[in-house]
Amino acid sequence: MRLLEVEGLSKSYRQTGGDSTLAVHEISFQVDRREFVSIVGPSGCGKSTLLMCIAGLIPPSSGTVRVKGVEINGPPQNLVLVFQEYNRSLFAWRSVLGNVLFGLEVRGKISREAEEKACHLIGLVGLEGFERHYPWELSGGMQQRVAIARALAYEPEVLLMDEPFGSVDALTRLELEDTLLRLWKDLRTTILFVTHDIEEAVYLSDRIYVLSRRPSRVLLRMDIHLDRPRNQLSTRSDPKFVELRNEIYRQISDEAIK
Amino acid sequence: MKLFGRINLAGLATFCIFLLLWEGFARASPLLQLYFPPVSRILLSLCQLIFSWELVGHIVATLGRFLRGYLLATLLAVTLGIVLGYFKLAYSLSESLIEFLRPMPSVAIIPVAILFLGIGDAMMVAVTVYACAWPILINTIAGVKNIDRTLINTARTFGLGRWKALRKIVLPAASPYIVTGLRVSLAIALILVTTSEMIVGVSGLGFFILDEERSLRTDNMYAGIFLVALLGYGLNRLFLVLEKRAMAWHRRMTAGEQI
Numbered sequence: 001m002r003l004l005e006v007e008g009l010s011k012s013y014r015q016t017g018g019d020s021t022l023a024v025h026e027i028s029f030q031v032d033r034r035e036f037v038s039i040v041g042p043s044g045c046g047k048s049t050l051l052m053c054i055a056g057l058i059p060p061s062s063g064t065v066r067v068k069g070v071e072i073n074g075p076p077q078n079l080v081l082v083f084q085e086y087n088r089s090l091f092a093w094r095s096v097l098g099n100v101l102f103g104l105e106v107r108g109k110i111s112r113e114a115e116e117k118a119c120h121l122i123g124l125v126g127l128e129g130f131e132r133h134y135p136w137e138l139s140g141g142m143q144q145r146v147a148i149a150r151a152l153a154y155e156p157e158v159l160l161m162d163e164p165f166g167s168v169d170a171l172t173r174l175e176l177e178d179t180l181l182r183l184w185k186d187l188r189t190t191i192l193f194v195t196h197d198i199e200e201a202v203y204l205s206d207r208i209y210v211l212s213r214r215p216s217r218v219l220l221r222m223d224i225h226l227d228r229p230r231n232q233l234s235t236r237s238d239p240k241f242v243e244l245r246n247e248i249y250r251q252i253s254d255e256a257i258k
Numbered sequence: 259m260k261l262f263g264r265i266n267l268a269g270l271a272t273f274c275i276f277l278l279l280w281e282g283f284a285r286a287s288p289l290l291q292l293y294f295p296p297v298s299r300i301l302l303s304l305c306q307l308i309f310s311w312e313l314v315g316h317i318v319a320t321l322g323r324f325l326r327g328y329l330l331a332t333l334l335a336v337t338l339g340i341v342l343g344y345f346k347l348a349y350s351l352s353e354s355l356i357e358f359l360r361p362m363p364s365v366a367i368i369p370v371a372i373l374f375l376g377i378g379d380a381m382m383v384a385v386t387v388y389a390c391a392w393p394i395l396i397n398t399i400a401g402v403k404n405i406d407r408t409l410i411n412t413a414r415t416f417g418l419g420r421w422k423a424l425r426k427i428v429l430p431a432a433s434p435y436i437v438t439g440l441r442v443s444l445a446i447a448l449i450l451v452t453t454s455e456m457i458v459g460v461s462g463l464g465f466f467i468l469d470e471e472r473s474l475r476t477d478n479m480y481a482g483i484f485l486v487a488l489l490g491y492g493l494n495r496l497f498l499v500l501e502k503r504a505m506a507w508h509r510r511m512t513a514g515e516q517i
Contacts (some may be wrong), residue, residue, distance in 0.1 A: 057411050081415040093430045093507050103416045105426075115323045121344040154416060 001069045003190060004031040004054070004079075006156050009063030009110055010138050010202055017240060020217035023049045026063070031158060031192055038193045038201035039164050041211030042252060047194045050216070054192070057249050058211060067157065074215050078157035086143040090135040096122060096146050099164045102153030121149040124183060141172035145179065150172040152183065158190045165200070174232050175253040177204060181230060203230060210248055212255050272363070295477050304481035313485065319452055319462040320489070323379060327386025328331040328447040335391040336436060337401055339398025340424055344431070349399070360396065364389030364446075365453055377458035393446065394439035401435025402428055434508045437501055448490050 023046040031037045041047050053060040056075035065072045067079065080103070083089040087139040091099050100118040104110070122131055125145040127138075135143050136182055144164055151159055164180075165173045182203060184191055193202050201208050210219045224244060226235055235241055278298050284296035307313040308496075342349045367388050375381035405428060413427045455464025465484035502509065 052411075055415055057414055075414050075417055077417055079413070079415070083408055083412065085408050088406045091409075091430070092511055093428070093433070106416050106418050106422075134511065148470045244458055 002030045003033045003068060004192065005064075005066040005069075006030070006050075007064050007066070007111065009050065009053060009060050011053055011058070012061045012216060013047070019022060024053070024060075025215040025217045027211075027216070027218055028063075029127050029221070030189060031106060033061075033157075033190055034190055036181075036191045038186070038195060038205040038208045039211060040198055040201040040208055040218055040248065040252075042213055042256070045211050045213050046059070046216040047196070048162055049193065050083065051160055051192075051194050055079055055160050057081070061075055068097060079160055080151040080154050080156040081160040081162060082140065082144075082147050082151050082164050084163040086140065086147045086164075086167070087136070089147055089151075090143055092134065095132050095134055096127060096138075098151045099135060099146055100153050102150055107154070115194075118149075118153050121153050122146075124152075124186070125149045125179060139172075141168045141176060144168060144176060146179070148183070151228050152187060152189070156189070158192055161191065161193045163195055164193075166195070166197075173200075174218055181228075182205070185229070198245050198252075202226075202244050202248070203232075203235060208248065210251055212252075220248075222248065264320045276390055292474070292476060295305070295381025295480060299477050299483060300480040303477040304484055307334060307478060307481055313463075313466070313482075315480075316461055316463050316466045317485070317489075319459075320455065320464065320486075323382050323386065323451045323455075323462065324447050324493075327383045327451065328384070328390055328443065331387040331443060331447070332394060332440060334387065335394035335439070336398050336429075337390075339436075340402055342395075343399040344424065344428060356395075360392055364392070368454060368457060371454075374456060380460075381458060382451060382454040385454050385499035386447050388451045390443040390447045393442040394436065397435045397439030397442075398432060399433030404435070405431045434505065435507055441494075441497060441501070444493060448486070448493065452486055460480065 007028050009024060010022065012020045012022045014020045017022075027050060029037075039047055039050065054060045054065050056065070056079070067076050070076075072079075091102065092191045094102070097115070097118055100122055100140070100164045101110075101114060104114040104118065119131060122128060123203050125148055127142060127145055127149070130138065130142070135146055138146065148164070165176050168176065177200065180191075183189070193201070193204060205224050208224060210222065211217070212219045222244065226238060226244075227239060281297045283343055286313055287294075342352060364385070367428075368385055371381045371385045375384055379448050409427060410423065413423045418426060451462070452464035452467075455462035456468045461464035462480055463486050467479055467486070470476070470478040470482060
């Protein structure tokens with residue numbers, strides 16, 4: 001049984017005027033336990049829509065999403081979505097610790113143990129000593145670290161991430177990528193990652209699904225057999241890395257010309 | 259925490275000069291003193307009234323009505339505001355009614371309240387609740403409507419149910435707006451309590467002020483007015499201190515504090 005299965009998922013929006021536009025068209029793919037899977041596509045292709053459907057935040061027009069064989073209907077218990085806009089997603093009235101504790105609180109675990117766990121995760125994302133700070137006191141990259149710790153504290157079976165590093169500067173982005181890979185390996189979690197950055201997807205993933213422009217469908221599936229642990233310098237200069245990146249880029253731009 | 263913050267010396271001086279001028283003018287025209295007694299006499303009667311316990315009962319009555327009206331209005335308006343802000347259908351159903359009732363001067367409701375509740379505490383509290391509820395309601399609705407969609411989606415992705423989200427997310431996220439409404443309503447509550455006491459009261463500072471005026475004890479009348487002013491000032495101060503504590507995160511956030 002697959003951990004996450006998306007089958008024939010389509011989503012159309014009704015526009016003002018009555019016409020409906022198709023954002024996502026018949027997308028199918030699977031994610032297995034402890035995989036790092038990315039979805040890459042041009043901006044505005046419907047990647048976020050797809051992820052919102054998988055997270056159960058909006059209902060798909062047709063098709064199904066199954067988690068451990070169970071079809072979802074509303075936000076499932078075992079998935080958590082990390083948003084791109086960390087500054088809009090964090091709770092400004094809660095401290096860093098309060099934010100990370102949120103998921104545990106919802107599950108009814110307010111205990112000494114929960115707090116220790118939250119502090120441990122805050123340490124793991126590299127924010128030790130900032131537990132009592134408020135999110136808005138921190139830089140963008142640090143805020144997204146809080147959001148990641150908050151999601152991981154909830155212990156989701158699949159961590160969904162919607163362009164999580166899209167709003168931070170380039171250097172911070174590289175740091176966050178490495179932090180994420182470390183967490184993914186250490187916590188043995190499963191990640192479904194959406195990005196428009198081809199290199200980022202190749203660098204992070206075990207497998208990539210490349211989406212077309214709107215209405216988006218899967219253009220190709222690509223397995224990434226680059227050695228782990230990955231390294232910003234050696235992995236990115238590996239000829240295999242360059243080849244994979246170029247291949248994906250060719251596919252996306254060829255499709256754009258058609 | 260400093261209770262009064264930084265003291266504005268120049269402003270305080272202006273205030274003292276104002277009192278001194280009042281004193282001077284009143285003393286210069288003894289004929290007018292029945293209507294316009296010197297400040298010193300007003301303060302003297304204020305002290306006498308307080309130490310003779312004559313005013314204490316009135317203060318307690320006014321404060322009691324104020325607190326009951328204000329707190330009840332807060333409870334009702336925040337609850338209703340959250341529902342109307344959160345559920346679109348509820349808002350569109352009630353929008354016209356709100357827009358019709360809101361601009362009406364709240365004192366116009368006093369005869370209706372007398373009709374239904376007679377003359378007594380219930381009527382005065384009801385009028386206060388009605389008048390205070392508007393700013394809180396309108397601000398709560400605006401605050402809830404302004405909540406970022408991402409925040410709600412975040413709560414949902416963590417499996418928070420709709421009703422729980424109201425308390426855990428919607429209420430704190432809208433709290434800066436709600437507090438603004440509460441601050442406006444504070445003054446309104448005191449106005450309505452005093453006004454209704456003047457119209458139907460047999461106790462309370464509003465009643466006292468009018469009663470002393472009718473008995474031509476203008477020293478006492480002014481003393482009552484001073485006391486209401488002090489009460490308003492004190493309540494506002496208290497509110498600001500509480501607000502500063504409860505909303506520290508918001509004040510510091512909007513001040514752009516970063517490490």
